[in-house]
């Protein structure tokens with residue numbers, strides 16, 4: 001199996017992290033003194049349409065649903081998109097409550113070469129900025145900056161351990177968790193307490209940040225079976241939602257329309273929603289895996305066992321973001337991020353600065369996997385206190401309190417129930433294929449968790465929507 005860590009190495013020690021609420025009650029809380037002056041709503045055709053019949057119903061107005069709907073319309077089919085939220089974009093969400101667009105969901109195009117999202121950005125003239133994970137600093141638990149030598153030693157240790165884990169990936173007869181494999185390798189080594197801490201810091205950067213899951217929740221065999229595009233990673237200074245907004249222009253999107261049940265058969269599809277019943281010859285379901293797992297949407301007839309088993313086996317992980325806006329920059333202006341190897345690994349470990357991208361005194365901290373879920377149990381005050389304790393350890397007691405903040409809680413979001421999918425022990429890439437398989441040429445499926453090649457990404461979701469639309473058209 002190929003080593004994916006070259007691109008995904010966000011916590012490359014000499015670098016830093018990066019991978020990567022409707023407001024209260026829908027998974028995000030925010031507080032700010034700033035006035036938002038930026039447009040935050042798209043321009044789909046949400047008001048004028050009254051028809052409840054279409055050739056194709058698309059369920060969900062995330063990137064998969066919007067891409068599918070646009071493609072179908074271009075093929076001359078009529079389409080209605082049914083969306084539960086009061087906005088489009090789903091897990092692409094550029095929130096402006098701190099006065100500038102900040103991405104609460106996806107931030108990056110991961111690998112711009114040959115990536116369809118790069119092509120969209122170029123075609124629509126949407127601005128992107130290359131990020132450099134090496135332009136970062138790592139601090140130890142006392143807030144002391146690591147030397148280049150110390151950085152390199154940690155990276156070398158990781159590479160030594162991981163090369164043995166990769167060997168186990170190829171060579172074991174039974175799947176196990178990535179953590180069990182790592183522990184087996186480590187048990188044969190004499191590592192100091194500090195080495196172990198540094199190693200786990202590094203590993204969490206690859207797993208909890210990138211896959212939304214700790215090593216204990218990832219399959220040794222399959223956790224990194226996904227593919228990737230080459231090239232730089234880029235962010236959107238004006239928000240990632242620009243992509244989905246331009247694609248949605250002119251589409252018939254019904255917001256605040258929560259799908260409750262889907263009946264399907266040889267005579268088409270009937271979808272019951274919170275805003276009435278809709279009919280179509282066919283439907284594309286782009287509901288997130290987390291929502292499918294809740295079994296809240298009734299399928300009639302029930303989904304085939306093969307598909308339901310795949311839904312049960314795959315898992316939904318969490319990556320949460322905490323944005324803090326300050327009155328001034330008290331960290332190094334040129335750096336793009338910093339890592340903190342504190343006592344509690346995964347807590348306030350990974351930070352990104354928005355000075356280089358939009359010249360704003362804004363920091364973003366990531367919490368993924370178990371730490372991401374744990375963050376959701378804390379009050380806003382507790383979250384901010386935790387952030388400030390870490391920042392004071394690194395930058396001293398004189399730093400200002402934040403002027404505003406935004407905290408995501410994707411695990412509690414009722415229309416996502418998590419950030420993105422991953423492969424736990426005993427599940428496999430085949431489960432993504434099973435989820436993608438259409439039923440009776442009537443009910444089609446798209447979304448990040450139907451993309452075996454590129455799960456958990458914007459481009460994977462986009463390509464799955466295009467594929468479903470092409471199959472129908």
Ligand SMILES: Cc1cc2nc3c(=O)[nH]c(=O)nc-3n(C[C@H](O)[C@H](O)[C@H](O)COP(=O)(O)OP(=O)(O)OC[C@H]3O[C@@H](n4cnc5c(N)ncnc54)[C@H](O)[C@@H]3O)c2cc1C
Nearest residue numbers: 020060062063064084090091106107108259447448457458
């Ligand atoms: C914090 C975070 C960081 C990320 N970072 C990156 C990144 O940097 N780069 C990257 O490529 N990817 C990233 N991702 C992943 C990426 O955002 C997703 O893979 C992608 O946006 C998923 O698109 P989708 O269309 O499959 O699903 P969604 O965007 O979730 O769309 C599904 C839609 O269905 C709607 N829906 C749900 N239930 C119902 C219902 N009952 N009735 C009607 N509608 C319903 C939802 O509201 C939603 O709008 C990140 C995600 C998160 C959360």
